[in-house]
Amino acid sequence: MYTAGEESSLDELRALAAPGGDAAALFRALGVSWTSLVGLEGGGLRELMDALPPELWDSDPWLVGGYGATWRSVGSPSRSAALPYFDAAFGAMTDATPLPAVLGLHLHHSAALRSLGRLGDALAAADRAADLVAPDTTLPLAWRIRFGAKAALQRGITLYHLGDYDLAKTELRTAAGLAPTNLLRVEQVECYAALAMLEYSLGEFEAASGYARVAREASGDSGLLESPFGAAALIAELLICVERNRIDDAEALAPVVAAASARSDWEPLGLYAQAAVTIISETYVGGLDLLRRCLQSYRKWEPPGTIVTVSEGLRATLLLRLGQIDTAWDILGSLTPTQHHANCPARFIAHLRFLSGDVQGTLAALADCVAMGDAHSGRTLVDVYLLLAAAHYRLGNPSVADVTFDRGLVVAAHNGMRIPFRLVPKDVMRTMLARATERPQTDAVRELFTDIDTTGSTDSDDTTAQLSERERDIVRALVRGRTVGEMADELFISVNTVKSHLKSVYRKLGVSSRQAAIKRARELGHQL
Numbered sequence: 001m002y003t004a005g006e007e008s009s010l011d012e013l014r015a016l017a018a019p020g021g022d023a024a025a026l027f028r029a030l031g032v033s034w035t036s037l038v039g040l041e042g043g044g045l046r047e048l049m050d051a052l053p054p055e056l057w058d059s060d061p062w063l064v065g066g067y068g069a070t071w072r073s074v075g076s077p078s079r080s081a082a083l084p085y086f087d088a089a090f091g092a093m094t095d096a097t098p099l100p101a102v103l104g105l106h107l108h109h110s111a112a113l114r115s116l117g118r119l120g121d122a123l124a125a126a127d128r129a130a131d132l133v134a135p136d137t138t139l140p141l142a143w144r145i146r147f148g149a150k151a152a153l154q155r156g157i158t159l160y161h162l163g164d165y166d167l168a169k170t171e172l173r174t175a176a177g178l179a180p181t182n183l184l185r186v187e188q189v190e191c192y193a194a195l196a197m198l199e200y201s202l203g204e205f206e207a208a209s210g211y212a213r214v215a216r217e218a219s220g221d222s223g224l225l226e227s228p229f230g231a232a233a234l235i236a237e238l239l240i241c242v243e244r245n246r247i248d249d250a251e252a253l254a255p256v257v258a259a260a261s262a263r264s265d266w267e268p269l270g271l272y273a274q275a276a277v278t279i280i281s282e283t284y285v286g287g288l289d290l291l292r293r294c295l296q297s298y299r300k301w302e303p304p305g306t307i308v309t310v311s312e313g314l315r316a317t318l319l320l321r322l323g324q325i326d327t328a329w330d331i332l333g334s335l336t337p338t339q340h341h342a343n344c345p346a347r348f349i350a351h352l353r354f355l356s357g358d359v360q361g362t363l364a365a366l367a368d369c370v371a372m373g374d375a376h377s378g379r380t381l382v383d384v385y386l387l388l389a390a391a392h393y394r395l396g397n398p399s400v401a402d403v404t405f406d407r408g409l410v411v412a413a414h415n416g417m418r419i420p421f422r423l424v425p426k427d428v429m430r431t432m433l434a435r436a437t438e439r440p441q442t443d444a445v446r447e448l449f450t451d452i453d454t455t456g457s458t459d460s461d462d463t464t465a466q467l468s469e470r471e472r473d474i475v476r477a478l479v480r481g482r483t484v485g486e487m488a489d490e491l492f493i494s495v496n497t498v499k500s501h502l503k504s505v506y507r508k509l510g511v512s513s514r515q516a517a518i519k520r521a522r523e524l525g526h527q528l
Contacts, residue, residue: 003131006032007033007036008029008032008033009033009037010037010041010044010045011076011103012029012372013026013029013030013033013045013048014030014044014048017051017052017267023052023056024054024056026048026052027052027057027063029424030045030048030049030052030057030063030066031060031062031063031066032283034063034066034069034070035066035069035184035318036184037223037347038066038069038070038072038073038108038223039072039073039074039184039185039186039187039229040186040222040223041073041076041226042069042070042072042073042074042075042076043070043075043076045066045067045070045071045073046067046070049063049066049067054092056397058088059092060092061089061092061093061097061101061105062089062097062101062104062105064085064088064089064092065085065086065089065090065101065104065105065108065109066108068081068083068085068086068089068108068109068112069082069087069108069111069112070082070110070125071085072108072111072112072115072228072230074223074224074227074228075227076263079112079115080116080117081092081265082112083113083116086105086108086112087111089105090109093105099132099136099138100139100143100147100241102132102134103129103147103151104147105130105429106125106126106128106129106132107125107126107147107150107154107488109125109153109296110122110125110126110129110154110158111154112125113125113229113273113437114154114161114265114341115246115263115264115265116159116265117265117298117300117301117302117304117305118302119158119161119162119301119302119303119305120302120303120400121302122154122158123155123158123159123162125154126151126154126155126158127155129147129150129154130148130151130152130155132152133147133148134148135282143312144434145178145182145183146178146181148178149174149175149178149179149182149183150175150182150183150187152171152172152174152175152176152178153171153172153183153187153190153191153194154169155167155171156168156169156171156172156174156175156193156194156498157172157190157265160172160194160197160198160201161265161305161306161307161339161409162303162305162306163305163339164339165198165201165338165339165340165342166339167200168194168198169195169198169202170400172191172195173195175187175191176191176192176195177460179191179192183278184515185218185219185222185224186224186229188215188218189215189218189219189225189229189230189233190229190230190232191370192211192212192214192215192218192233193215193225193229193230193231193233193234193236194232195210195211196208196209196210196211196212196215196232196233196235196236196237197232197233197235197269199211199236199399200236200239200240200379201338201342201343201377201379202340202342202377202378202379203342203377203378203379203380203381203411203415204378204415205240205243205379205414205415205417206415206418208236208240209236209237209240211233211236212233212234212236212237214275215230215233216230218231220436225260226256226259226260227260227265228260228261228264228265228266230260230264231257231260231261231264231266231270232266232269233269234253234256234257234260234261235257235266235269235273235333236256237253238250238253238254238273238274238276238277239273239276240254240415241253241277241416242273242276242277242279242280242419243379243416243417243418243419243420244415244416244417244418244419245280245419245513246416247277247449247514248484248499248514249281250277250280250281251277251281254273254274254277254495257273257274258270258271258274258452259430267297268294268297268298268301268307268311269307269310271290271291271293271294271297272290272294272307272311272314274290274308274319275287275288275290275291275294275311275314276314278290278318279314279317279321279419280319280419281512281514281515282515282516282519283515284318284321284322285322287314287318288315288318288319289320291311291314291315291318294307294311295311306338306342306343309335309336309337309338309343310338310343310347312331312334312335313331313332313335313343313344313345313348315331316328316331316332316335316345316348317348319331320348320351320352325352328348328352329352332345332348332349332352333349335509337368340375340376340377341368341369341376341377341380341403342373342377342379342380343380343382343527344369344376344377344383344384346365346366346368346369346382346384347369347380347383347423349388350362350363350365350366350367350387350391351383351387351423353365354387354391354424354425355425359391359394359395360395362387362388362390362391363388363391366384366387367390369381369384370388373456378414378415379415379417381411382406382408382411382412382415382420382476383420383423384409384418385404385405385407385408385411385419386405386421386423386424386429386432387423387424388401388404389401389402389404389405389432390424390425390428390429390432392404392422393428393431393432394428396410398435401432402435402436402439405432405435405436406436406439406441406445408420409436409441409445409448410445412448413442413444413445413447413448414444418448418451418452421452429452433449433452436449437449450507451503451507467505467508468471470491470501471501471504471505471508473491474487474491474498474501474502474505475505475509475521476521477490477491478505478514478517478518478521479518479521484498484499484511502517505517
């Protein structure tokens with residue numbers, strides 16, 4: 001049963017389990033130590049508990065629940081195996097079960113349920129723990145604070161999945177504030193990683209990157225960042241790379257996200273993030289296959305949470321890129337926006353209406369977004385501003401369009417976003433950019449002008465004449481499939497210089513990815 005005492009390392013526990021060891025001492029030490037070891041050493045803990053005489057622990061709710069918690073450890077081969085043990089643990093509880101043990105089991109049960117997508121049950125389990133902590137005055141204050149922080153962590157992550165970003169932020173910030181002295185390292189990494197993902201969703205990329213860095217620091221060399229506990233931070237970093245059109249970084253990070261998020265509640269979002277990379281790599285069919293796997297991953301979630309809107313919105317985007325407009329319409333018509341329009345189907349509906357020449361319909365589609373004002377997520381607000389500006393230009397309202405476009409530029413510059421500028425047709429975007437360059441702008445906004453794909457026409461006959469000889473060498477190396485490092489070696493220049501040349505090549509060719517540059521280069525063929 002739950003006991004206090006000095007925690008033991010896994011090696012110390014193994015020493016107790018050695019032939020001739022003291023099984024009773026091992027039993028007591030496991031009761032004290034399993035919570036601090038379970039995140040990284042689940043397999044080792046199961047081996048030790050399997051070696052104990054069953055009659056010593058199989059009716060002890062604390063250790064039975066601890067055995068269940070091991071299935072959520074790094075490298076665990078199963079998630080669902082945890083639930084029968086938690087059922088047994090709760091069945092073994094009596095009125096004499098210490099309150100800390102009851103609280104701890106409810107919180108670990110909540111985490112196990114969440115990892116399986118049983119979000120409603122996970123939230124209920126975390127709520128039970130929070131409800132037990134709040135009114136109890138028999139627990140020392142330090143214990144009440146500790147369990148309150150752990151309950152806030154579980155509630156916050158589950159609420160994020162359910163789409164209640166405001167309440168999730170309150171809970172996760174509470175947990176983060178108490179983390180240094182009240183959360184274990186594995187919990188700290190999970191808390192900061194979830195905050196990174198939340199801030200990304202709300203359109204605060206610098207805050208997201210900051211929390212991802214803190215999660216990385218808390219992980220150290222433990223490997224927690226590259227596990228389900230840190231997966232949310234990696235997903236946020238990957239999606240920011242996509243938004244900023246950093247294709248090399250995104251493609252390098254995608255397999256890390258895949259491995260970290262596998263077999264966890266972050267797996268669907270990890271697959272979504274990998275699919276998002278295909279927007280900038282222009283491998284749309286591959287993206288659709290990743291989204292098919294994403295659907296399979298969350299199909300049994302209850303309730304499904306916001307991942308439905310997230311993944312289906314991206315599926316519609318990819319279908320639009322593939323010219324399957326009718327199917328995209330059908331998908332978008334069935335979606336509702338998430339809180340603060342962090343995922344905003346209206347912007348894609350507006351995009352389709354604009355392409356079809358229905359300018360008034362474009363404005364109508366964005367009416368709710370406009371009504372939200374500053375409450376709208378900055379991540380999707382850029383799209384809204386750009387489409388509103390394009391619609392007003394078409395309607396002959398240039399002064400309104402200019403102000404709206406500048407607002408979009410400011411939001412985009414704040415987060416370093418590049419991808420939204422693809423949503424507006426190139427001819428309209430060139431017009432808006434040309435006008436914007438003549439108005440006073442901040443340095444951050446002016447930096448955007450050199451990176452936006454549509455500043456240069458891909459239809460110009462003299463595109464290749466604009467390339468320097470070194471840039472032509474870079475393009476030839478791209479066609480041959482050379483990596484950045486290989487280009488640097490072949491051309492006797494630094495990797496940073498290669499990246500600088502690539503950026504210039506992309507801009508001059510009017511593309512934004514390696515694949516698109518290769519395609520354009522092959523189209524130009526002999527001119528290179």
